[in-house]
Each structure stands twice: as C-alpha cells, then as structure tokens.
Amino acid sequence: MDKSEEIRATHSVTLDWRTAGYHSGWFQGSRKVLGILLFLVVVEFVIWISYPEVEFFLRVFFILLITTASWLLLVGLVNHITAQWVPISAPDVVSKNLHIPIGGEITLNGLEFLPARATPPYPVAITLHGYNSERGQLNYINLALCQLGIAVLSYDQRGHGNTRGDRNDTLFLIRDLNRTLDYIRTRPDFDVSRVIVVGISLGAIIALYEGYLDPRVRHVIGLATTSEYKTMIAENIKPLSKKWWWKLKQRIGGLEVDPSTLQSRLVSPALIANSRKSYFDTPVPWEVDNTQRVLVLQCANDYIVKPDNFERNVKAFHLPPQNVLLFRKGGHAFIRQEMGIVGKIAGWLKERHFF
Template sequence: MADPRGDVGVALATMRARCLIRGIDLADYQRLSEKVAGWDDWWNQWTAMGEHYLGLADRYQAAGWQTSAGAARVRAGVAFHFGKSLAVQDDARYRDLTVRSVDAVAAGLRLLDPAFERIEVPFEGHKVVGNLRRPRGTARPPLVLLLPGTESVKEEFPKWEEDFLSRGMATLSMDGPGQGEVGFELGIRLDYERSVSAVLDVLDGRDDLDLTRIAAAGVSLGGYYAIRSAAFEPRITAVLANCGPWTLGEEWERMPPLYRAKYAWNLGGGSEKTARERAKSLTLDGVAERVDVPALVIFGGKDVLLDGDRHGRRTAQALPKGELWMFEQGNHAVTDFAAEHLGPGADWLLTHM
C-alpha cells in the first residue's frame, strides 16, 4: 500500500529552506538527504542527527563549555522535531520524538538564556505551554507571541526568537490546541484565540514585560491564528501573518499528498473527508474586518499550498490596517527569501505595536 504522504523526495525538497532557517546546518541537511530513501529513513536519520548533537552537548558540558552545549541541545531538539513533523502514522514514535524535542530545546535554552522560562497555562482542564524569553538589558520589553501552524511547534522557533530578542522584544513561543506537546490532549479547534487569551491572563501583572505592547506573529496556519487572535483579543496591538489561509478548505485539491495526509491526521483523525469538511470552518470570513490594529501579511507567489491572490492579497485587503509583502517567487512561508522578511518583519512589528 502506497504511503499517503507520497514521495519522501518531495518532502526533502520542500522542507530544505525551512529546516535551514530554523537552525539545521546545511551540511547536516545534505548528509541526511543522501541517506533518506523512504519514510522510515526520514524518522531514523533525523533521530540520529538529534542523538549526535545530544552526545556533543554532553561532551561540551563536561568540558565546561556551556554556550556550545546549549546550542548543541537546541539543535538536537530541532532535529527531533523535524523527524516527527510530517508523521501521520506512527503515534508512538511521534510522541517519543516530541518529548525528546521539548526536553532538548528547553535544556539548551536554559544554558543559553538565563531569562528562559517554561510557562504552563491551565486551559479547559488541560494546559497550553509556552517558552518565554526576554532580551538582556531591557527592563520591560514588549512581547511577541509566536504561533506555530499545523505541524510546526514552539521548539522550531529559537532562531526566529533571536530576530525579536536582538531588537529588544520578548518572545513567547507557544503550543496551543493541536500543536506539539499540547496536541496530545487538545486537537485543532476553531477558537484558538481562547488559548492565546489564557496565556495573556497568566502573564497579566508581570512587571518584567510591557503588556501594553503585545504582537501576535504566526506562520502558515499560525498566521491565520494570529489574525483570529487579534480579532477577538483586545490586548494584541499588532499582527504579522506569514502565509496563513483565508479559508483552509478552499485549497484542498491544490495541496500535495504530503500535506493532505498531514491535515487528515491533525484535523480528521485519519479521515481526509472529515478533515476537508472541518478545514472549511477555518476561515477569516467575518473575522478579518474585526482586526483594528496594524497587520502585516507576508506571502509567496509560488506557494504550493495556498494561492497568493486568493489568500494573501485577499487577507491584506480585508484587514482595515493591512499591509502586504508579496514575494512573487516565494514558496510557502517564504522560507526561500527569509533574509528579506524575518528581521525586517520584526522591525515592522516593533514599529507598529
């Protein structure tokens, strides 16, 4: 029986730029690609990479090289994440690599960043989780919430966090419903913004954050979540939405098998038909016009998942204070033009929040 994800070579090609901007070394990715011929190889080679860097981290830490040890642990955690990020079939391995990724990134950030905090937020009988980091030398920095998409997670974002930290902003990368470790208990839901509000409620009253300036930034489905959050959570003062859908279900046939299989797992409990119907409810109809704060929409003209006009331009035009950065040659999440929007996007948020 053919794997519903299709050819693993498609994943290697489409994930390359994304993996590199999130901290995977180019040479490591090239070596991995040479060894991956099927989906079992995908699991195994990413796992081997993560274990390699954990071994290096142990050596560095024993030598007293705390910064090198921290960086190696974060890199291990990112590798474990990518190993399970496209999983649709093997739940036990998915859980194992999720836990290993969470533990490795948290351990690495504790070595790299004395201000790192893991925030656990009670939410409807469960919890949502965030990694909070604050910039050095800023007593009350503004806060940027970093929201993952369908199969990205907070452990993917340490490199992205640095774009904000270096500009004097704090970051909270969160796993909400359907994401990362939280996804073990809570599935994807329409009202994601409720989890964002729960996080802000827990942070309320802190004197080491400027909570009058809060931005939401998201990638892929996280871009959609960022806009929804701004529409319904009045504490958000600016938005950055990178390649989020207007209506997810509009593009089902356009999606490569790899992504349809992933959504079937996350949205439909394994049923593509169920997932497709649920995807229609993930829409900005009646939502975008409620966002009365500055909003930056970033999109790629060659996005293989979402048409740039139907989703990017439409969203930017519907937002009362929307601005569009369209990269005509850009792919999904514009990972192939990252240098032109990651840092500048952080500058834009700092200016507008």
C-alpha cells in the same frame, strides 16, 4: 536580587539544528524507525533460522537488511550535514521554561525568551507555530525579537510537541490564545499595552482571527495564512498533486478537510476584518486602522495556501504595500526567506514604535 540579576541567573540561549530546526522531531523519529527496522531484522532472522528450507523468509530477511542499511546511511548523512551548523548563541537572550494552564488539566509548555539587557516591563510577542509542527519552527523570529528588547512566549500548541490535548480540536486551539493573553496580564514584568501575536500557517490563522478580534493585542503578523478556509481546502485539486497528497495526509490525521460554514468561519480571517469581540465573542464592526494593526507575509510558490489567499486578505483588511510582503519562493515554510522575514517584521514594528 533585582530583576536584571534574576534574569541573568537563568541560562543564556544556545540553539542548534536539533533544537531550532524546522523538523527537530526528525532526530527522535529516525531513532524510532531504526529501532523498528532492527527489531524486524532480528525477528525475520530467527524465523529464517527456524525454517531454512523456505526461500521466502531468506528474501524477506535480505530486503529488511538492505532497508535498514539504507536507513542508517540516510541518518548518518543527515547527522553529518546538521553537524556542520554552528550553534546559535545569544548571550543577550535568556530562556526559562514556560507553563501556561489552560484548563482541562492541560498546560501549554514551551519557553519564554527574555532580553537580558532591557528593563522591564517588556513588550511581549506570542509566537504560534503551524499544524503538525512545534515551537522551534519560529525560533529565528523568537531570537530576533528578543534581541530587540521584546519578551517572547513560545509554546507548543495544544496536541503538539510537549503539550497534551487534541491537535484537531480547532475551537480550543483558538481559545488557547485567550488564556495566554490572560496569563500576560498576571506578569508585572510584561507591558500589557504592547502585545503582538506572530503566527505561521495555523498559527497565522489564530493570530489574524482570534488575535485580531482581541483589543488586548496591538499588532498581528501572519505568515502563510488562509483567507477563507473552506475555499482554500475545497478548491479543485489535481489528483496526485502535492496538495492532493497533503490533503489526504491531513484527512488521515484527523484534520477537518470538509468543514461546515460555521467551522470554516472560525478559521477564516478575511471574514472578520474590521471587527472586534463583543458579548459571547460575537464579532461586531470596529473602526480600526489596519495599517497599524496587521502585517501579512506570503510565498508565491506556496502550494498549500496559494497566493490568492494573500490577495483576498490584503483586500479584506485594506492593507497598503508597507503592510504586506510577497516572496517569490520559499514555499509554505518560507525556506531561506528567514532574513527577509525578520527584517520586515523588525522594521514594521519599529515604524509603529512598538520597541
């Protein structure tokens, strides 16, 4: 069986909202919440039956009952809406399970998307999702790139989705990209001279920091990336604003929101512009053409990573207009800007003869 026949033997890609949406975990989480509510209703009902003279238990029972009914209606509404989405079927794209050992008994788990009609060795894209998300966040990019003949490695980052580990271990999250680049070099069906890294939010930080510093990576593409993390996270935030609540949520979740200068440097792309790795991974000056290497995208109404981060990155990397794209709306997740993102990335890569 030759390579093309082997690829066709794997399953073609069919994705729907549940497997490719921004919040695919909703469907699992909603069932857990429903289970907890039903359990509480039953417990409270038993207590009320045992003590019918206590009016308080009756009130609590009805409150829980109404809450459960409301939740059922909400779940039903979401399921009804998402059922209207036609599944994405891409017969020219096939997928295989992906497992990349990174040490410490941890494996990066996800999917590799392969172009069925292209001939290996394929150019390769590594796509990195954001913090508290999972690999499905960038499936619209994964499928588009694969349709262009590019193999895509899409995995849940450390501590996310189906990958074990601590999601707040930032240093290891960054270094995991090195292991992925090492893995690519073990694959004879991949063209190691044509490797790109695409990331959003935390994934963009990793792309524009670790990916940029590594000469094995040809292009880096960042969506909604910080410039200097400490400046972004420590800016004056209005109490009870969206970002105030976001920062509180991250603090509770264990994310470092009061970083030291050294911690901040590890996640601040603007500080390592025009540098590459040297001994002990120390950044050293590098004469590099960033017009060929870096593409950044941002939404002007992103309340988490505000546009001034975008402007500082553009200045630090000396990026011309063709290397940047600023959307008016879309927020931190680029909602409803997917077509523009895919079009810009595809055009930019084609101009640089990546595929």
